[in-house]
Amino acid sequence: MKEYRVIPVLLVDQGRLIKTKAFSNEVYVGDPINTIKIFNDKEVDEIVVLDVTASTRGAEPDLAMIDALASECFVPLAYGGGVNTVDQARRILRLGVEKIILNTSALDRPPLIRQIGDRFGKQSVVVSIDVKKTFLGGYRVMRDRARRKTEWHPEQFAKEVESLGAGEVILTRADHEGTLQGYDVELIHRVASAVHIPVIAHGGARGMDDFVAAVRSGASAVAAGHIFVFHGPHNAVLITFPSRNELETEFFERVSDRKDDLRRSNLSA
Amino acid sequence: MIAVIDYGLGNLKAVTNMFRRIGIETCLTAEREQIEQADKLVLPGVGAFDHGIQQLRTHKLIDLLRQEVLERNKPILGICLGAQLLTRKSEEGTEEGLGFLRAECVKFRFEGEKGQLPVPHMGWSPLSVMNPGVLFANMEPPLRYYFAHSYWLKAEDETTVEAFAEYGAAFPAVIVQGRIIAAQFHPEKSHRYGMAFLKNFAERFGS
Amino acid sequence: MGVEQTKLNGPLERHRCSRCVMDDDADPAIRFDANQVCSYCREWDDLKANHVLTADRASSECKRIVGEIREAGRGKEYDCVLGISGGVDSTYLAYMAKELGLRPLVFHFDNGWNSELAVKNIENICRRLGFHLHTHVVEWDEFRDLHLAYLKASVIDIEVPTDHAINALGMLTAARIGVRFVLTGCNFATESPLPKAWVWEKMDLLNLRAIQRRYGTKRLKTLPMLGFLKGSYYQVVKRIRFIDLLNFLPYQKDRAKTTIERVLGWRDYGGKHYESIFTRFYQGYILPTKFGVDKRKAHLSSLIRTGQMTRQEALAELSKPPYAAQLLKTDREFVLKKLGLTDERFDEIMRKPRVEHDQFPSYRKAHYRYHKQLFDLIRPVTRLLKRGAAR
Numbered sequence: 133m134k135e136y137r138v139i140p141v142l143l144v145d146q147g148r149l150i151k152t153k154a155f156s157n158e159v160y161v162g163d164p165i166n167t168i169k170i171f172n173d174k175e176v177d178e179i180v181v182l183d184v185t186a187s188t189r190g191a192e193p194d195l196a197m198i199d200a201l202a203s204e205c206f207v208p209l210a211y212g213g214g215v216n217t218v219d220q221a222r223r224i225l226r227l228g229v230e231k232i233i234l235n236t237s238a239l240d241r242p243p244l245i246r247q248i249g250d251r252f253g254k255q256s257v258v259v260s261i262d263v264k265k266t267f268l269g270g271y272r273v274m275r276d277r278a279r280r281k282t283e284w285h286p287e288q289f290a291k292e293v294e295s296l297g298a299g300e301v302i303l304t305r306a307d308h309e310g311t312l313q314g315y316d317v318e319l320i321h322r323v324a325s326a327v328h329i330p331v332i333a334h335g336g337a338r339g340m341d342d343f344v345a346a347v348r349s350g351a352s353a354v355a356a357g358h359i360f361v362f363h364g365p366h367n368a369v370l371i372t373f374p375s376r377n378e379l380e381t382e383f384f385e386r387v388s389d390r391k392d393d394l395r396r397s398n399l400s401a
Numbered sequence: 402m403i404a405v406i407d408y409g410l411g412n413l414k415a416v417t418n419m420f421r422r423i424g425i426e427t428c429l430t431a432e433r434e435q436i437e438q439a440d441k442l443v444l445p446g447v448g449a450f451d452h453g454i455q456q457l458r459t460h461k462l463i464d465l466l467r468q469e470v471l472e473r474n475k476p477i478l479g480i481c482l483g484a485q486l487l488t489r490k491s492e493e494g495t496e497e498g499l500g501f502l503r504a505e506c507v508k509f510r511f512e513g514e515k516g517q518l519p520v521p522h523m524g525w526s527p528l529s530v531m532n533p534g535v536l537f538a539n540m541e542p543p544l545r546y547y548f549a550h551s552y553w554l555k556a557e558d559e560t561t562v563e564a565f566a567e568y569g570a571a572f573p574a575v576i577v578q579g580r581i582i583a584a585q586f587h588p589e590k591s592h593r594y595g596m597a598f599l600k601n602f603a604e605r606f607g608s
Numbered sequence: 609m610g611v612e613q614t615k616l617n618g619p620l621e622r623h624r625c626s627r628c629v630m631d632d633d634a635d636p637a638i639r640f641d642a643n644q645v646c647s648y649c650r651e652w653d654d655l656k657a658n659h660v661l662t663a664d665r666a667s668s669e670c671k672r673i674v675g676e677i678r679e680a681g682r683g684k685e686y687d688c689v690l691g692i693s694g695g696v697d698s699t700y701l702a703y704m705a706k707e708l709g710l711r712p713l714v715f716h717f718d719n720g721w722n723s724e725l726a727v728k729n730i731e732n733i734c735r736r737l738g739f740h741l742h743t744h745v746v747e748w749d750e751f752r753d754l755h756l757a758y759l760k761a762s763v764i765d766i767e768v769p770t771d772h773a774i775n776a777l778g779m780l781t782a783a784r785i786g787v788r789f790v791l792t793g794c795n796f797a798t799e800s801p802l803p804k805a806w807v808w809e810k811m812d813l814l815n816l817r818a819i820q821r822r823y824g825t826k827r828l829k830t831l832p833m834l835g836f837l838k839g840s841y842y843q844v845v846k847r848i849r850f851i852d853l854l855n856f857l858p859y860q861k862d863r864a865k866t867t868i869e870r871v872l873g874w875r876d877y878g879g880k881h882y883e884s885i886f887t888r889f890y891q892g893y894i895l896p897t898k899f900g901v902d903k904r905k906a907h908l909s910s911l912i913r914t915g916q917m918t919r920q921e922a923l924a925e926l927s928k929p930p931y932a933a934q935l936l937k938t939d940r941e942f943v944l945k946k947l948g949l950t951d952e953r954f955d956e957i958m959r960k961p962r963v964e965h966d967q968f969p970s971y972r973k974a975h976y977r978y979h980k981q982l983f984d985l986i987r988p989v990t991r992l993l994k995r996g997a998a999r
Contacts (some may be wrong), residue, residue, distance in 0.1 A: 137524050148748070160830075163720040163748035164945055173724035177525055177590050178547075200945055203418050206592045208547055225447065230549065230590060243594030252410070252448045253482070255521040255549040299521055330519045352519060364734060368741035369718060371727050424934045 133384050137177040137353035138343065140360045140373065141334060142167060144213075147197050151361055152184075153310035155262075155278045160360055161369050164197070169204045171360075174373045176207060180233065180302070180355060182260070183213025185238040188276060193220055195227065201353045202228035212260055216241065221248045225256060226246060233302065235260040239275055242296055247295035259293040260302040261286055262318060273317060278306035286319060287326040300330045302355060307327075308336030310358045315342050317349040324350025340374070341380040347387050403427045403603060404439035408456045411447035411482065415589040423596050425603045431460045435525075440608065442466075442475055445589075446482030450506065450552075451494030453486050463499065470501055476580040476607035477501070481550060484576075484583035491551050501581050503561075504573075506552040511569045518569050520549040526566040526586075528574050533564060535605045536575065536582070540597050546574065546586035547595075554585055580607045625649060627933050628909035629913040629922045634900040642650045648906075650803045652913050663858065670856035677789050677851075686713040686740075688789035688851075689747045689782045691774055694726030694883040697793030699733055699874050700864040701854055705791060706737045711790060715781050717774045717832070718745040719884070720752075720946070725875050726883030744777050747830040752947055754816075754831065757823035757887075759947075762963040764899050765808040766890055769831065772801075774811045776834035782848050794853035798861055800910035808965040809972070811839060818968040836971060860920055861916055889939045892931040898958050904930060 142164060143150050149161040161167070164181070164236050171179055176191045183203060186193060202209055211224055212233025221232045232252075237244050238259045249257045263286045264273045271282040284292075290301050305316040313336045326333045330352035335358035337343065346354050363370040376381070405416050407429045420427045427443075428435055436442065444466075446453055465474075469475045479487040481517070488498045491506030498501040498505075504524050509520050528544045530537050537544070553572040556562050566574040566586070582602065588595030623638075624631035625646035631636045639647040690705055690712035692698040705712050716730055734741045751769070758766045778790040808815065813835045820828060834842075841962020842848045868874035882888045895901040908922035931939075944954055965970055 135525065160745060160747065162745045163946065164720060166720050166722065169942070170722065170724045170727055172592065174728075195538070199414070202414060203945070204942070206415075206419055206590065206595065208423070208549070208590045225412050226414060228418055228589075230415075230447070231413060232586075250449065251452060253521075253549075254551065255523055256447060294437050300523065328517070328519055330523060351522070363731065364741045366740060366742050368716070368733060368742060368743040369745050370716075370734075370743060371722075371724075372731050422938060424937070 133380065134381075135384055135385070136343070136347050136351075136387070137332075138374070138379060138383070139178045139180055139332065139353060139355040140176055141180045141182065141291070141355050141357040142171075143182050143184050143259055143357065144197070144237060145183070147194065150184075151310060151357060154307045155309060156224045157310075164202050165204055167371060168201050170371045171373065172205050172207060173373075176373055177337050178208040178210065178353075179205060180210045182233065183211075184277060184396070186214025187334055189214075195223060195311050198224055198229060199227045201245070210258055212258070215400060216244070218244065218247045221252065221256075225252055230260075231256050231258050231299070233258045233260050233370045234298075238271040238293055238298075239273075239284075239395055240322075245298050249299065254297055254299040257298050258300045259290075259298040260304065261289060261293075261323075262304045262306045264315075265268040274306055287322050290323045290331070294329050298329060300332060300352075301327065301333045302334055303351075305335035306315050306378060309334070311336055312338050312358060314338055315346045315349075315351075315354075318349050320346055324352075340378075340386075342347075344386050402435075402439050402550050403441045403443060404437070405429050405437050405443045405445060406462065406483075407431045408446075408453070408460045408462055410453055410456055411445050412589070416443060416445045416480070417589075419595060419599060420603070423603075424601070431462060433461075433465055433535040434470060436462075436465060439475070441603065442477040444467065444477060444479045444483035444486065446480065446486065447549075449493060450482070450485060450491040450498075451484050451496045452506065453482050454494070455499065457486065457499075459510040459542070466499060466501075471477075471582065474537075474580055476582070476586060476602075477542040478582045478602050478606075480584050480600060481587055484585055485550075485552060487581060487583050489553065492554055502554075502576060502578055502583055503557040504554050504576060507555045509568065512570055520583050521549060522568045523549045524554075526568065526574075528564045529565055529571070530564045531581075532563045534577070536577070536598060538601055538605060540594070544594050546588065546598075548586050550585060554583055573586055582606070601604060625909075627919070628912045629919060630803075630909050630927060631905065635805050637804055639724060639916060642656070648801050648803070648909065649913065652796075655796065655801070670708075670853070673851060673853070673856065674710065677710060680788055681711060684786065686711050686785060686787055688712045688787050688791055689778055689785070690714050690739075690791040691778050692716055692730055693774075693793075694722070694729035694733075695793070696744075696861065696865055696868065696874070696876075697795060697798065697854065699868050699872065700859070701791060701793045702733045702737055702739065703868055703871060704853065704857055706739075707852075708789075711991050712739060712828065713781065713785060713787075714739045715741055715742045715744070715777055717770070717777050718743050719770050719773070719886075720746070720748045721884040721886040723877065723883055725877045728885070729872075730872050736872050739933045742781060744773075744832060746773065750826050750830055753826040754820055754828070755823050755854060755947060757820050757950075758821040759957050761819045761820065761968070763955070763965050763968075764806065764809070764895075764901070764962060765965065766894070767887065768810055768812075768816060770806055770884075772813065772834070773776070773832045775810060776832040779834055779839065779842050779848055780796045780832055781983045783842055783846055785820075788846070788848050790848065790850045791852060791853050792850055794852040795859050796865075797859040797912075798907070798910055800906050800913070801904050806895075806899075806903070806906075812834070812965075815965055815968055815970040818970070822968065850952075852902055860914075861911070879964050885939060885942060889943050893936060893940065894958070896930060899962060902926070902930065919965075 149164040150158045208230040210231035211229045262278045264274050271286050273282045273289045315333050320333050332353045332355050333346035333351035334355040343354045405427050417427050470477050485506045487502040488504040489500045490498050492508045524543045556576050561578050562573040563577050564575040565571045588598045626644040627649050630646045677687050754769050782790050889901045911917035
């Protein structure tokens, strides 16, 4: 039975853990250190921490915060937000972070991908691609917290960063994020078909069904924020994560089991 | 005291953090005196092979490690790139490895279109433990560890492989030759499995 | 008989109760009678005789209360609110609420210290009982600042902010959704009268604000607070009541644990209130080391009084250190990291001599005559508010 990584995504804004809907409408979630500790104790596969305002504020990555987070995290940790130089990457990795996630820098200073990859290994560079659909229904890579459009199509850009040495891509459908409308499987399929590096699906996950759909569309791993951080009809803040047993029976085993789809659609009929 | 070798590469603090969490004292160092006084050594590392060897050279660690490991028989645990540096050579680079381990590093290659898997291999893999020995003592299978690598360790003598993992095909996850351990996975990122492994290394291995 | 040495204060003669394990260590108010039985046992006996009901009366009282709650809640989405922490009392309460056919909105105060166990227990309660959850997350920067203020003030009851907030949140939530009942997990079976020297009144908002004003640097904006007047308004005008439902049910801790483990997948974490890492550190390290208080004595004493443990067993428990060495090290690092304190600064705080709460403005102080007179006037109401002090 093949396994797939299921990755909680934590968004921080100046040291505060927050959650957004389509990258806006910030809601306070709590202290990132305690939250990471809880996910670590739940033995999740990997954790992504994104400082969502570092680039827009022109701020340096907060090393003190990253140090505190890394010291509570005994699973792979990926950090993104405001990384512009190899030296910043080096300092962050040294604190116990496995991977550097580049978003703005991948657009503005693409050689950085190669520089970090050459120095620390391809597997330590992840490029985060935020995508929105245009009025005419085409996809565009976005920047500045998905507020401004670039000229890149996601498959093109993914190929480009792959050739520059990125180890993985996190692909986010920005307008699905936090809205519980499911992943954009069409987008996932397009990008995953265009590259040979792992593509991590992100944005809109509601649960196991979406994980299965993402992987069937070509994703190597799935990421989510909302469903691991909120619970219930009042969006109460509560950290949850599926048990290994649930992941095996509701996700991994279902991926290749086509008969399972028929069974499920019969159930709901 | 366990010395974690600081040659400027990788997620060093992750290693010392985990040792601290399990109550084992370590020092992060490249100093001759501390390395000579340590009971055991850990060579961590994330990055490219050649760069790793060059860094060891820059920090004047190659001869020191040769002395400590080959002459003074000090237990050493190599992790990920650190494990690979202990071998003779790697397809990734042109530099010679430390050569402590009778093994070499080979790139992941898969047969045919269907078998193509993404490289690097990144993710959790279960282990098939051939020889629980000391390192996997008191550990209930299934055991899972986190891997992140594009090259795998090819042992000259397969009987020195204590545990295998699988990616396309089986590959060595842990090789032990004498008091030298090469672990391809990242124990410092494999939560309780890593903690148990490192605790066994610190408290039982080579004693 | 009953005279034992204490590790905390050296080889001085100490008096320990012959029935429970309370002693006069760090407690100037304890008294012993001719049989060396302490004043807390007497207080408990008295409470039991006058306030705890026999099984029959409890059962009928329970029916009456439940009936009242259900009647008042007819046609509404929820008929009460219920506070949970992930601990055994509130979890069992939630289980019983379901059994009794109540429809609570479950609430939880997140102060940034939840352990994974607590969070998992809360998840299981909500999922398996089908309850809806409301959480209030206080801004960590604000709450950390308040923690630090209390530490710098060197007062003993550093849990006041959390306990106050939980009570306040219960009342505010009930008011917000228009219900009149706040169910809490307080109970006689596992809670004892605590030495006054060990705690302060949870609802003394004056004291909290005064400490914060003196040593804090951030305004209190997101902490749920309930002042005396506002609290009285909710209780008297809005008629919102705290109901300690477990007092009307046969509540036996071991049996309760078995039930919730089986039905809800509840996981035990050893030690009372260890769902919060700060509470574990506070009770296991700060209280004994800085204040000479071992709160385990109180918890174990209440188990003795309700026949759930023998005195011998309790003494054996007490002889063990409150904290496993490695866990203490890890917790200490974690707490200091979260609070942003260096070892030196924390040790400095730990060395500062104790300051009494009433050296800051407080509802209790005599010169707040207005409050005092009002207090005397509505004593029955304040007794309900004092519920917090029994934790």
